[in-house]
Amino acid sequence: MTSQIQNTPSSEQIRRAPKVLLHDHLDGGLRPGTIVELAQETGYSGLPETDPDKLGVWFREAADSGSLERYLETFAHTCAVMQTREALVRVAAECAEDLAEDGVVYAEVRYAPEQHLETGLTLEEVVEAVNEGFREGERRARDNGHRIRVGALLTAMRHAARALEIAELANRYRDLGVVGFDIAGAEAGFPPTRHLDAFEYLKRENNHFTIHAGEAFGLPSIWQALQWCGADRLGHGVRIIDDIQVAADGSVKLGRLASYVRDKRVPLELCPSSNLQTGAADSYAEHPIGLLRRLHFRATVNTDNRLMSGTSMSREFEHLVEAFGYSLDDMQWFSVNAMKSAFIPFDERLAMINDVIKPGYAELKSEWLFQQTASTSGSLREQG
Numbered sequence: 001m002t003s004q005i006q007n008t009p010s011s012e013q014i015r016r017a018p019k020v021l022l023h024d025h026l027d028g029g030l031r032p033g034t035i036v037e038l039a040q041e042t043g044y045s046g047l048p049e050t051d052p053d054k055l056g057v058w059f060r061e062a063a064d065s066g067s068l069e070r071y072l073e074t075f076a077h078t079c080a081v082m083q084t085r086e087a088l089v090r091v092a093a094e095c096a097e098d099l100a101e102d103g104v105v106y107a108e109v110r111y112a113p114e115q116h117l118e119t120g121l122t123l124e125e126v127v128e129a130v131n132e133g134f135r136e137g138e139r140r141a142r143d144n145g146h147r148i149r150v151g152a153l154l155t156a157m158r159h160a161a162r163a164l165e166i167a168e169l170a171n172r173y174r175d176l177g178v179v180g181f182d183i184a185g186a187e188a189g190f191p192p193t194r195h196l197d198a199f200e201y202l203k204r205e206n207n208h209f210t211i212h213a214g215e216a217f218g219l220p221s222i223w224q225a226l227q228w229c230g231a232d233r234l235g236h237g238v239r240i241i242d243d244i245q246v247a248a249d250g251s252v253k254l255g256r257l258a259s260y261v262r263d264k265r266v267p268l269e270l271c272p273s274s275n276l277q278t279g280a281a282d283s284y285a286e287h288p289i290g291l292l293r294r295l296h297f298r299a300t301v302n303t304d305n306r307l308m309s310g311t312s313m314s315r316e317f318e319h320l321v322e323a324f325g326y327s328l329d330d331m332q333w334f335s336v337n338a339m340k341s342a343f344i345p346f347d348e349r350l351a352m353i354n355d356v357i358k359p360g361y362a363e364l365k366s367e368w369l370f371q372q373t374a375s376t377s378g379s380l381r382e383q384g
């Protein structure tokens, strides 16, 4: 009985467990109510629904198409209301607040500055507004008894041609709230090597970057991201599964690329719910994260777009606990993996692991001891 209590975390424990998030899009995580209010304030009339609940459902359903391209169309509405300094500050502050409320202690949140210039903001003004919002959200979280640190990742859109400019921007704001760089957008037809100049520049600057790869397109995209572009992490990377063969007797054979990814401890920013929506997996139980965890890849759990998937870090873990029977130890393993893979300095990552994450799980794991004494009446009859 005790091992059961120990092994299956409750929803409440999952929420309280310290979680680390490496892959979350700022423009994919707005509160529906905020979108409605910002649309009113800024005069944006293109929203498909103006009731917040219905709007939330609309985003989830529209994103549920099985195609990454159609999924990405929904971002036109969120980006449309994120065109002023005030809107960016508000969205970023609420993002940090919501993540902290959900038990996230460290997050790297990404967005594409080039998508927020429609009413005349400069790239620098966009970055500074988002940074201000994150700091404000961290403060509000602290006032509510939560601790969170949020770093920004600057994304360049892979169909556009501004990657070098955005990489330079990321470098300028390094140590000022920006911790790295990314490319996102439709994957098929837009290989990462299109932006080689940006990646080579960041390498020369000793800066960090992740690349969306192996989500809607398979192994060639992952191979390019790692071996041509030199990515530190893979955004999704879930299709590395195509290079892993599991025989009928359960024995496993890794191809050269999968071996490289595992041997080099390349972090995989896995996003289960998002993958179900864009067609990269059919169900949580069949999601490659189960096998990748068993094979000890550097797997991490992420939300991708909380609004489009109607999810949170806790919900992602709830799905995984249900599908794979994960325990608090598994949750800790994913969280430590993510923290090891973050783009902040080594000493800070180590302190987060040793002083925040491990003590947080130890506290949760010890709860069963006290629950047991509290539920015993002390009568001999209970012994049967």
Ligand SMILES: O=c1[nH]cnc2c1ncn2[C@H]1C[C@H](O)[C@@H](CO)O1
Residues within 6 Å of the ligand: 025, 026, 027, 028, 068, 072, 075, 079, 110, 111, 112, 115, 155, 184, 185, 186, 212, 215, 274, 304, 305
């Ligand atoms: O899962 C994704 N794959 C590729 N691109 C994505 C994904 N989620 C969001 N994006 C795009 C749409 C956003 O507007 C952009 C910047 O956050 O990144």
Ligand SMILES: [Zn+2]
Residues within 6 Å of the ligand: 023, 025, 184, 212, 235, 304
């Ligand atoms: Zn993404």
